[in-house]
Amino acid sequence: MNTGHDAVILAAGGSRRLGRPKQLLTRHGEALVARVARLVLATKPERTIVVVGAHDNDVTAALGDLDVQVLVNELWSTGMASSLRLAAGELAGRERPTLVTVVDQPALEVRHLLALLAVHGDDRDTVSRYGDARGVPVVLRASTLSRGMELEGDAGFRDLWHDLAPRSVRADELGDDLDDETDLRRAVAAGWLDDPAETGGL
Numbered sequence: 001m002n003t004g005h006d007a008v009i010l011a012a013g014g015s016r017r018l019g020r021p022k023q024l025l026t027r028h029g030e031a032l033v034a035r036v037a038r039l040v041l042a043t044k045p046e047r048t049i050v051v052v053g054a055h056d057n058d059v060t061a062a063l064g065d066l067d068v069q070v071l072v073n074e075l076w077s078t079g080m081a082s083s084l085r086l087a088a089g090e091l092a093g094r095e096r097p098t099l100v101t102v103v104d105q106p107a108l109e110v111r112h113l114l115a116l117l118a119v120h121g122d123d124r125d126t127v128s129r130y131g132d133a134r135g136v137p138v139v140l141r142a143s144t145l146s147r148g149m150e151l152e153g154d155a156g157f158r159d160l161w162h163d164l165a166p167r168s169v170r171a172d173e174l175g176d177d178l179d180d181e182t183d184l185r186r187a188v189a190a191g192w193l194d195d196p197a198e199t200g201g202l
Helices: 032-041 056-062 080-090 110-119 142-150 181-189
Strands: 006-011 048-052 069-072 098-102 126-130 133-140 167-170
Touching: 006 032, 006 080, 032 048, 032 056, 032 098, 032 110, 048 056, 048 080, 069 080, 080 142, 098 110, 110 126, 110 133, 110 167, 133 142
Parallel strands: 006 048, 006 098, 048 069, 126 167
Antiparallel strands: 098 133, 126 133
């Protein structure tokens, strides 16, 4: 496995389509943002940044005493690019790979993250592949992360991969995210989430 990586957890979104903060949904009583942070920390990053925005106080509180650095993105409503820019600026000059995750993939396990780190090399970025799509979690080279300062709106790092296709690790179950109520019900049925109706969740 590659050593000496940093990590960024993107947790600033407003969950408009879902209608409740997905960061605070729980799995076995643990908020998703805290669960993802715990999984990321298990990969032993040198620095771990959590970018929060919407519901920032509640999301930060859910992280408890986990060894992470919280950055508040005041521009979260403009799209994911603002969070990526914030993280890129904070990690500028650190010449090491960066593991980037989100909080709305309820099937995520530490093995997914370790698999990405295990195959990552200095020649290109490493991404997850589910179906015909590729996306997070990803491991980015320092040179790619620095280009995150160029992004705007809802653009993600895939907009920076035109020159060199990343290597990929297949993880089809990560294609199930939490965009709307249908996704939430599917995740509950699969055992990936607690039922908010039973736990008194938002």
